[in-house]
Amino acid sequence: MPLDLHLIAVGKTRDGWLREGMAEYEKRLPRYAAYRKTELAPGTGGKTGAKGGSKANPEVIKRLEGDRILEAAGDAFLVLFDVEGKALDSPGFADWLAARERANQRQLAFAVGGAWGFSEAVYARAQARLTLSRMTFNHQIVRLVAVEQLYRAFSIQHGEPYHNG
């Protein structure tokens, strides 16, 4: 039974070019694994304290978005793509996915945070934190890089030529 991958991102993929780029990999992933994507509504942030005003409160936003991520993830093994996570190289990520399969952790949810990152509840619930880079990527570009790495990982597992040019 193949892995069941669920990419969870906060906010719509705004730009047509990014949707097109992601589709390049999303259309190839089903060769190797079930794949679906959920784009959650971003938190609206509410009003801040006594001084009023309509400035968004990052903590409120993160909590709201976190609740939505946890609901979308359901019972899946939850993996956060987070700049502070563990840095694997691409063959290491391929091995890591194979280890999930061997451990019968087939339902995998990969979450990409919003502009403010993940809430404490999300960190507490997550089973793994991986980083795609020590650098901070635009949180829209992260999802493109994420699907490319998922595709690359399977192409490594299957010895396909994609990984080496």
Add this chain to the structure above:
Amino acid sequence: MPLDLHLIAVGKTRDGWLREGMAEYEKRLPRYAAYRKTELAPGTGGKTGAKGGSKANPEVIKRLEGDRILEAAGDAFLVLFDVEGKALDSPGFADWLAARERANQRQLAFAVGGAWGFSEAVYARAQARLTLSRMTFNHQIVRLVAVEQLYRAFSIQHGEPYHNG
């Protein structure tokens, strides 16, 4: 005097969506620095040894592409984006660029290799090797990530809101 950035990549940026994505950042970079891009013809590889055949020879390709990179870089301070390079975070990359400016190293060439990587001559000539990720990215996606990180670095230096959402 602002920095003078030259992105050197091997091969055309094939996909319209990637060209569009890069343009998003390329059109904003001139606020902060001179910027231009050179896309070199990829090496054709020639024929392999005694057994003949038309299989491309990676070493021949790398050497050809390397010569073209060095020619394009001219006298600039040459930086390689290379998976084995130094891993900076985004504020660290912003500081690194500021240090180049202080050292009066204003002509910076950033090279992104082809599918087979860089030749020995390119490694020998380069003044710095930085990595955008421990993971191997598609060499087309690398150039998108590279321009985004250049733009992000300047937005950090200038305290623009881009970096934090």
